[in-house]
Amino acid sequence: MASSPTAAPVAIDSRGTLHNGIVGVTVRRALLYALPALAVLVVGLPTMILPFWSDNAIFAVMGATIWRGGFPYVDAWDQKPPSIYFIYALAIHGPLGIMRNVRLFDLIWTVTTVVALVELGRRWWTPRAGVISGLSYGIVYVTISTWTQLAQPDSFIGLPLVVALLLVQIGRGRGPLLLAAGICLGFAFQLRAIMALLVPFFTLPEVLSAEPGRRVGVWYRSMLWLASGFTIFQGAVALYLLAGAALGEYAAATRFAAGYTRLGGPWQGPDGPTTEDYLQTLRLSFVYWALARLVLTVPAIVGGGYGALLRHERRVQQLVLFVVLAYAGIATQAKFFWYHYAYMLPFLALLAGWSWDSLLTALRRVHGRVTTAAVGGLLLAVLLVSTPEVLDHGLHQWDDALRYYRHPEQRESFDAQFYGYDASRQAGWYLQQHTRPDEAIYVWGYDPLVYLLADRPFASRFIYAFPMMSTWAPPAWRQEFLDDMHAHPPIYFITQHNQGGPWITGHSIDPADYVAWFPPLQEWLLANYDLETTIGDFLIYRRRS
Numbered sequence: 001m002a003s004s005p006t007a008a009p010v011a012i013d014s015r016g017t018l019h020n021g022i023v024g025v026t027v028r029r030a031l032l033y034a035l036p037a038l039a040v041l042v043v044g045l046p047t048m049i050l051p052f053w054s055d056n057a058i059f060a061v062m063g064a065t066i067w068r069g070g071f072p073y074v075d076a077w078d079q080k081p082p083s084i085y086f087i088y089a090l091a092i093h094g095p096l097g098i099m100r101n102v103r104l105f106d107l108i109w110t111v112t113t114v115v116a117l118v119e120l121g122r123r124w125w126t127p128r129a130g131v132i133s134g135l136s137y138g139i140v141y142v143t144i145s146t147w148t149q150l151a152q153p154d155s156f157i158g159l160p161l162v163v164a165l166l167l168v169q170i171g172r173g174r175g176p177l178l179l180a181a182g183i184c185l186g187f188a189f190q191l192r193a194i195m196a197l198l199v200p201f202f203t204l205p206e207v208l209s210a211e212p213g214r215r216v217g218v219w220y221r222s223m224l225w226l227a228s229g230f231t232i233f234q235g236a237v238a239l240y241l242l243a244g245a246a247l248g249e250y251a252a253a254t255r256f257a258a259g260y261t262r263l264g265g266p267w268q269g270p271d272g273p274t275t276e277d278y279l280q281t282l283r284l285s286f287v288y289w290a291l292a293r294l295v296l297t298v299p300a301i302v303g304g305g306y307g308a309l310l311r312h313e314r315r316v317q318q319l320v321l322f323v324v325l326a327y328a329g330i331a332t333q334a335k336f337f338w339y340h341y342a343y344m345l346p347f348l349a350l351l352a353g354w355s356w357d358s359l360l361t362a363l364r365r366v367h368g369r370v371t372t373a374a375v376g377g378l379l380l381a382v383l384l385v386s387t388p389e390v391l392d393h394g395l396h397q398w399d400d401a402l403r404y405y406r407h408p409e410q411r412e413s414f415d416a417q418f419y420g421y422d423a424s425r426q427a428g429w430y431l432q433q434h435t436r437p438d439e440a441i442y443v444w445g446y447d448p449l450v451y452l453l454a455d456r457p458f459a460s461r462f463i464y465a466f467p468m469m470s471t472w473a474p475p476a477w478r479q480e481f482l483d484d485m486h487a488h489p490p491i492y493f494i495t496q497h498n499q500g501g502p503w504i505t506g507h508s509i510d511p512a513d514y515v516a517w518f519p520p521l522q523e524w525l526l527a528n529y530d531l532e533t534t535i536g537d538f539l540i541y542r543r544r545s
Contacts, residue, residue, distance in 0.1 A: 044110060044111075045107070047145075049414075057447065057452060074244060075461055076463050077467060136295075144292075154343045157342075158343075160187045163181075164184040184229075296387075303354060315354070427536070482520055
């Protein structure tokens with residue numbers, strides 16, 4: 001009985017200590033994800049003021065069509081697989097206007113990818129490796145990606161790939177989680193088909209960890225689940241397109257995209273793509289890209305080589321393989337645009353996270369905490385100073401954003417630095433003022449942004465001119481377009497200069513000039529329209545009463 005008065009306080013203290021310990025662990029775990037996410041959010045906020053590039057405008061028009069109940073390819077045409085349109089169907093909505101809604105959505109998507117990378121790096125290696133991986137990915141993406149590179153299919157593909165890797169790690173061979181991973185991979189496939197090269201190796205570390213005699217069986221079983229999820233998503237897409245009678249047009253758009261790929265990119269000579277041009281670009285493109293991003297690529301490449309070849313770390317070997325296969329896919333696309341490299345950013349970021357963590361652990365083992373922090377900080381400073389695309393561009397973005405909000409009178413000059421945007425904005429405003437909301441317009445060029453800014457419907461499913469201008473496109477498309485113009489002539493027909501390119505159409509004639517190369521279109525235009533005004537590169541024709 002004498003011990004009773006002291007027993008209760010001990011129990012209370014024990015429970016309080018346990019409670020405080022749980023709270024402390026929870027707070028530390030939350031900060032593990034929240035701090036990298038917040039850092040990337042802060043660094044990326046200036047992207048909110050960036051306008052749309054032509055690609056973004058196309059995806060937004062396609063997404064808006066889907067949101068209104070239409071279907072891609074038959075109600076609005078583009079050559080990309082449909083996942084990017086599904087994303088934009090959601091991203092364009094919000095209180096900030098279409099462009100800023102998409103910029104915010106892209107930023108939130110990026111922050112979510114950062115959190116997923118932190119968790120993946122923590123599970124694979126250590127919390128520090130996860131944090132460095134998330135920061136490397138997020139900060140590099142939001143600083144190096146200009147207004148032409150943000151919110152592209154290659155930007156969004158990182159999240160489903162990382163989530164798939166995370167599900168494989170958590171699942172440890174369990175079918176339902178592997179099935180979910182396969183669905184993520186199926187979604188990623190409809191962003192960029194080249195990611196199919198990675199699928200057979202998603203469970204590589206787990207397969208290699210099995211006993212030699214069981215490896216084939218482990219791989220086969222995991223692939224069966226992944227393939228099932230992958231197929232479920234493809235089947236859902238096919239059924240969706242069938243419901244809108246769009247599956248055949250999806251196949252036609254895919255064939256068009258294959259022809260577009262064969263034309264090469266801006267690297268080609270004036271006579272078109274040659275084997276010599278292609279091989280030269282293949283050899284140097286990644287080198288040039290990597291040299292401009294040393295803060296990411298140096299630790300990823302040096303650490304990746306060390307971990308894969310000397311340490312034989314299986315996760316590192318898998319990531320190095322993914323980087324190689326990703327570049328093989330980029331080479332298959334044959335364009336070598338910088339934004340295509342966003343596809344490999346999560347893999348390089350994970351390699352960088354492992355490399356930094358391994359280096360700091362080795363330094364700490366030999367030296368103290370202070371020396372380790374000093375050496376690590378010095379190396380990071382050297383790499384950052386050597387990477388102006390991240391450091392300088394990140395600072396410039398914030399400087400631009402602060403001036404944009406502090407000095408509204410300077411916004412017009414700010415917008416003028418984005419090629420073609422100022423003219424698109426003026427043309428959109430002009431058309432809005434001179435039409436009713438139900439009157440259709442058509443832009444014969446490569447700038448569907450005018451449809452969005454004018455908030456007017458387009459007069460043909462071919463929302464830009466290239467399908468009718470391209471040398472390998474089906475001739476039936478040209479006739480269909482002419483039929484659309486005759487059956488439902490738009491109130492305004494706008495032609496656009498300075499939007500041609502041999503890597504897009506197979507010739508160097510720009511859209512406005514191409515009208516003369518398309519006699520039936522020129523005859524229809526001259527017979528029914530008068531040139532009313534010119535705004536920048538836009539020639540604006542109004543239909544006669």
